[in-house]
Amino acid sequence: MARARLKKPRSADGRPPAVDVQERSLRPIAGIYLPGKTYVFEDHDLVLSLLSSWLSLRGHRVVPCQPSNLNALRSIGSHDLVILDLCLEDRDGIDVLEYLAKIGFLGDVVLISAFPESVVEAASKIGTDLGLNIIGALRKPLVFDRLESLLSSRRPRGAIFPLVRREAVTLNQALAAGKVTFHFQPILDVRSEQVVSLELLARLIDSSGSELSAISAIETAEAEDLRGLACVAIDAIDGLNSKLLERGIGPLPVAINVPSSLVQRRHFGSILSRIKDAATPITFEVSELDSFEDLSDARRVTTSSVLQGLRFSLDDFGTVYSNIDRFVQLPFDELKLDRVYVAGCAHDRFRSAVCRCAIELAHMRGAIVVAEGVEEAADLEHLRSLGADRVQGYLFSRPLTASAIADWLAERRETSVTDMNPGKDDQ
Amino acid sequence: MMDTVHPSPAGTTETDALQKRMADLRVRFIERTRRDADVVRELRERWDLEGYGSTAVVKEIARTVHSLSGAAGVFGFNAISDAAHRAELGLLRFESGTEDPRVLLDALHKEMELLWAKQDAA
Numbered sequence: 001m002a003r004a005r006l007k008k009p010r011s012a013d014g015r016p017p018a019v020d021v022q023e024r025s026l027r028p029i030a031g032i033y034l035p036g037k038t039y040v041f042e043d044h045d046l047v048l049s050l051l052s053s054w055l056s057l058r059g060h061r062v063v064p065c066q067p068s069n070l071n072a073l074r075s076i077g078s079h080d081l082v083i084l085d086l087c088l089e090d091r092d093g094i095d096v097l098e099y100l101a102k103i104g105f106l107g108d109v110v111l112i113s114a115f116p117e118s119v120v121e122a123a124s125k126i127g128t129d130l131g132l133n134i135i136g137a138l139r140k141p142l143v144f145d146r147l148e149s150l151l152s153s154r155r156p157r158g159a160i161f162p163l164v165r166r167e168a169v170t171l172n173q174a175l176a177a178g179k180v181t182f183h184f185q186p187i188l189d190v191r192s193e194q195v196v197s198l199e200l201l202a203r204l205i206d207s208s209g210s211e212l213s214a215i216s217a218i219e220t221a222e223a224e225d226l227r228g229l230a231c232v233a234i235d236a237i238d239g240l241n242s243k244l245l246e247r248g249i250g251p252l253p254v255a256i257n258v259p260s261s262l263v264q265r266r267h268f269g270s271i272l273s274r275i276k277d278a279a280t281p282i283t284f285e286v287s288e289l290d291s292f293e294d295l296s297d298a299r300r301v302t303t304s305s306v307l308q309g310l311r312f313s314l315d316d317f318g319t320v321y322s323n324i325d326r327f328v329q330l331p332f333d334e335l336k337l338d339r340v341y342v343a344g345c346a347h348d349r350f351r352s353a354v355c356r357c358a359i360e361l362a363h364m365r366g367a368i369v370v371a372e373g374v375e376e377a378a379d380l381e382h383l384r385s386l387g388a389d390r391v392q393g394y395l396f397s398r399p400l401t402a403s404a405i406a407d408w409l410a411e412r413r414e415t416s417v418t419d420m421n422p423g424k425d426d427q
Numbered sequence: 428m429m430d431t432v433h434p435s436p437a438g439t440t441e442t443d444a445l446q447k448r449m450a451d452l453r454v455r456f457i458e459r460t461r462r463d464a465d466v467v468r469e470l471r472e473r474w475d476l477e478g479y480g481s482t483a484v485v486k487e488i489a490r491t492v493h494s495l496s497g498a499a500g501v502f503g504f505n506a507i508s509d510a511a512h513r514a515e516l517g518l519l520r521f522e523s524g525t526e527d528p529r530v531l532l533d534a535l536h537k538e539m540e541l542l543w544a545k546q547d548a549a
Contacts (some may be wrong), residue, residue, distance in 0.1 A: 043494060044494055044497065044498045046452050046455055046456050046459065046502070047497065047498050048500050049448075049452060050448065050452050050501065050502075051448060053445055053448045054445060057442075057444070057445055086499075087490075087493060114493060114496055114497040114500075120537020139498040140496075140500055140501070141496075141497060141501050141505075141508055142497075142500070142501050161469075207511070291532060348524070
């Protein structure tokens with residue numbers, strides 16, 4: 001029932017279609033329900049009443065907050081949930097978000113509103129900026145199946161996303177201590193779903209042995225350390241190739257992330273020969289997080305490298321510095337569409353439009369499009385229909401260590417061979 | 428701490444109870460629309476008196492139809508929800524030379540009259 005409803009056409013203004021409640025199944029769906037209270041800020045008393053009944057039947061201990069009674073939040077705890085209509089009679093929802101941040105609320109927040117998506121998304125980002133855990137935002141008319149899906153994604157606070165502040169590890173320290181590790185995530189052809197390349201992701205290991213994303217360390221690293229990281233990364237690729245060879249698999253092209261500031265002749269020259277000598281084609285994914293020190297110099301580096309057979313990809317298109325302007329500044333072979341626009345594109349008209357435009361722009365310039373963060377089969381199908389070239393995301397595989405990705409590829413190949421020879425095992 | 432979570436306690440009986448609750452709230456919602464229509468009518472009269480420059484009245488009407496739109500959608504009255512949403516947008520975007528939002532409010536009122544007629548006939 002839920003899937004069928006998602007396929008219904010939306011109204012001209014993009015609002016999701018309302019569902020006739022007499023057709024709607026209000027069946028309970030098994031899921032994870034956390035302890036704690038659920039504070040509901042909703043102005044319309046009848047909607048509040050229905051929402052409260054619906055939540056109560058799912059094990060929530062509901063605290064109705066009408067009018068927006070902030071005093072009710074005095075004893076709120078980290079296992080609690082707040083469902084907040086952004087448009088309240090006596091205040092707006094941003095006031096409530098600010099209050100929740102002020103009291104250090106660590107629980108989950110769901111926003112609901114009939115305002116346009118731009119307003120709801122902005123409110124969601126405000127909540128995130130304030131340090132709140134906004135688990136989702138729903139447009140009204142409220143569709144209970146969507147709320148059900150959102151609430152079933154809740155997890156005990158701290159069990160999966162620890163909020164412990166670790167001591168920062170610099171790239172320099174990690175390199176010196178040999179505490180840099182790499183993971184690989186497959187990139188697949190959208191039509192054949194064959195793995196065509198891998199993205200290499202660097203991680204640093206802190207004093208507790210935990211792996212951290214290298215992004216923040218890279219942002220503040222010195223150029224010399226970035227060059228060092230590039231060399232270690234190429235060693236890791238060589239290591240992966242050995243593991244692939246052991247399993248009878250040939251080398252796969254690999255994409256590595258580089259900060260924009262590194263795309264300068266004085267840095268790039270020293271790693272270029274190493275890159276060109278690598279056993280596998282390497283694509284540089286230029287980061288969206290920083291600007292070019294010298295655009296003219298970056299253009300010369302990239303153009304010269306492309307003429308020598310290297311490839312450049314514009315990472316996380318649609319965010320920070322990764323925009324149309326940058327795309328036309330350099331000879332990019334590839335555009336990586338950010339997960340922000342990919343996730344949910346099958347059901348969201350705006351995201352779908354961004355994907356469609358990006359694909360059209362890239363193809364007009366002779367570049368291919370990789371959609372990042374594909375997690376839903378519906379999104380994959382939609383991206384395929386829009387003409388995306390490649391996909392990457394948890395729908396296929398999370399980032400894996402070299403050994404794990406080699407095993408994953410080997411297993412996938414065996415499955416593929418079996419599929420191509422049905423009945424072979426029966427003979 | 429997965430031991431602290433528990434599955435939905437809801438079953439068939441509870442679902443039936445929720446359906447019954449929904450039916451009861453739908454009836455109450457229809458009654459509420461009569462009051463909402465009165466509120467909008469009074470605000471429109473004020474608007475006519477104060478003139479079209481009265482942004483405070485426009486905002487008040489927009490707020491009323493905004494609430495009506497959201498609630499109507501939740502209770503499955505899609506035509507009213509859509510008509511109220513169109514009226515709200517018309518009110519918020521109303522400037523001299525744009526479409527008169529009173530036309531959209533009239534359309535909303537007609538949708539509510541249709542609903543009342545159905546209820547009265549039932």
